Amino acid sequence: MRKQLTIALAGNPNSGKTSIFNNLTGARQHVGNWPGVTVEKKEGTCKHNGYDIKVVDLPGTYSLTAYSMEEVVARDFVIKEKPDVVVDIVDASNLQRNLYLTTQFKELGAKVVIALNMSDVAEKSGLNIDVKMMSQLLGAPVVPTVGNKNQGMKDLLDAVVKTGENKNRFGGHPIGYGKEVDPEIEKIQRIISEDSNLVSKYSPKWLAVKLLEGDSEVIKVAEASPVWQETQLAVRKCQNYIKGHIGEDAETLIADQRYGFIAGLTAETVQRPELERLSISDKIDKVITNRVLGLPIFLLFMYALLKFTFSGSEFMVGWFEGFFEWLGGAAAAVIPVGIFQSFIVDGIIGGVGGVLGFFPLVLFLFLGIAILEDSGYIARGAFVMDKIMHAFGLHGKSFLPLLIGMGCTVPALMASRTLESRKDRLITMLVNGFIICGAKVPIYALFIGAFFFKSGATVFFLFYVIGIAFAVVMAKLFRVFLLPGEAAPFVMELPPYRVPTIKGILIHMWERGWMYLRKAGTIIVAVAVLIWIGFTFPQEPKYSRDYEAMTAQIEENYTHQVAPIAAGFGTEVERIEESEVFIKFLDVDTNFSAAVGEAELEEDSEEYAALEKEREVSFEKLKEIYPEQAGFYAQYKTLTSAKDEQLAEIENAMAAEQMERSYAGRVGHAIAPFFKPLGFDWRSSIALLAGFAAKEVVVATYGTLYSMGETDPEAAGPLRQAIQKDPLWTPLKALTFMIFCLLYIPCFVATVVFHKEAGSWGWTGFMVLYTTALAWVASFIVYQGGMLLGLG
């Protein structure tokens, strides 16, 4: 059996931890959650020197306090799971602050290997680091690495395996907290050590220091100990001593001493250049967050991002559409006509195709955001926007989830995790649904196209703005009335600008895109099937009219009328297409249709006119030879097209009635009274209900309702015309419908994710209710107000 090793990757945010994790594990990654909290947990595996190494990526943190979930998760993993080695990734160009975390792992009693990452950047900026000396002083192997260039990984793993095999704990010099305080800490250690159960889990030194700091989680653990009273006494004494003799609180003193230790260490191991040059990153920053240019540049980037998303994805949206069209056609060709074909083609392929149709759009947005993120701009965006966001009760960092929300609310809700305060997170999540997501775009495309075509782009943009306005106003209301209190700190690192790596961006983009895709793979298939069943069954309900008899009547009349014409060709109705003369006439039209179809001509094109002319000439020629039959043929054509039209009308009416009497239709009728004051009929009711499952389905449902068969939400031309012509729709109703769609519950998957992230039924219930109530009230005001103004 191969030997096993578990290692934990730790380090500050922006230390290049992610690229090292990707280098080590490649595609062998698994993303999940840490138990009990909504902090992402990534695991992977790699092999080295006969070892199977499990790599656990700890959240990126600056410290190991009890103030943030990430930090608690990171330290609990090291304490409870006892990984063989903690690989601490340290940004070599930002040593002091990065080593602060290292000192804490040291106190925790972990076996540490230090990856001195981005050592090339440090070297370039003139830093000269004595790696050997640093190793000795820290008592841990220090390995220079360049994560984004995949350098130093072998050395790193060599050191990991060596450290893992070596049973020694972290050596080196322990941090001193001063001549006066050290003996006190030792005293506390001795008292705690009497509880052998406790010190079998925790390092006594770490417990002592944490208790002095007043760490709430550690106090909770220690309170259960039989020696708690004694310990507490010693801790209080020590804290008072520090306050009295040094004039600081213990927490400050400990941080001071840690940084003091690091200052000593770097003084001995790092040679700095005489003159610090302004780095390229600093020069860029001077422009990008400039007092005057900062905001315009932010707006420019946002505009560029949206432009990139919508224009850039166009070609790929076309591919996806084409593919699903082809797939639907292929399936229809293979599977015999019937209920099963309808199930596969309309139900599954149609449903999933509707979602995947927007996948490129979402993917491009996430690609753009990944580029902004990995280059270091997102933190600057938060810096520039914080004043505005803060005024509305949000946090500067809230702008990222809101931005992602334009793609898909699901990853947007998950991105709210970057907010440290639960209140900030909740508020950001509660208003995120008002941002028009990719799945809602076709709804606006359909109704704006049908009723506001002339100023389409403006109206569309206006809806984005209305959505954002609702988001910020509601955020402010929540902050004032629902979740008042101090905002979370904006103490945030502005990382150096970096040229992002392609691999990094692609992984980043894919992680979010995958969330959207998973939705298509699971919930949407189920919903598509459900909706298909709802509309398809019962198959033959009791109709209000006898459609079959009507069809038979039309056929009979037709036969009756065509009989004299057939006689004119010297044959009977059934055999008219066998008549040679008739075929000659028919060929003229058939050839014309074939030519038009083959060249895919538009009716108003010149080529079309030319072909039409040609047809007339051929017809005239035939007319000269068969003057009598030409008249008959013209009559035949008129009669046939009239009959076909009548039959189609009946078929549509029957389909529409079937739909109205289907299960879904009955549900639509049942909930219609709720929507009646907003001007919506049963069809809109059912479309909106389907929209709760997934917003993509709204347009597809209308497609089914208007008997358009399968409707591709991106190219809903015929549906647009049908809605335009339907007297039930008015511009005011369309406007009301769009307002309702803007505000009401995000889709089912988003609601589930919201529940997971918020962690309480209360908040989930509140979100569902308030969004629906808000949508109803706003739509009511728009519709009834519009009616009063006579716009109906």
Next chain:
Amino acid sequence: MAKLSDLAPKTKGKIVKVKGRDAIHRRLLDMGAVSGTQFEVEKKAPLGDPIQIKIMGYHLSLRKYEAETIVVTEANEEL
């Protein structure tokens, strides 16, 4: 002695202490705002808040009311 929030951009100085005993206090300590640390106020955000300082070789942003809790000495006061 002054508060960090009082300083104009381009001012350099040393941190004396961080007041308070809450999450902000702790975060500032962890980010290196301990006594004796040198810093430079780099800029204000376009709308005046937050501010950006350089400390321990990296850039840190913080809101004005957070900067109010940091007691500092200006570099020229030491001269």
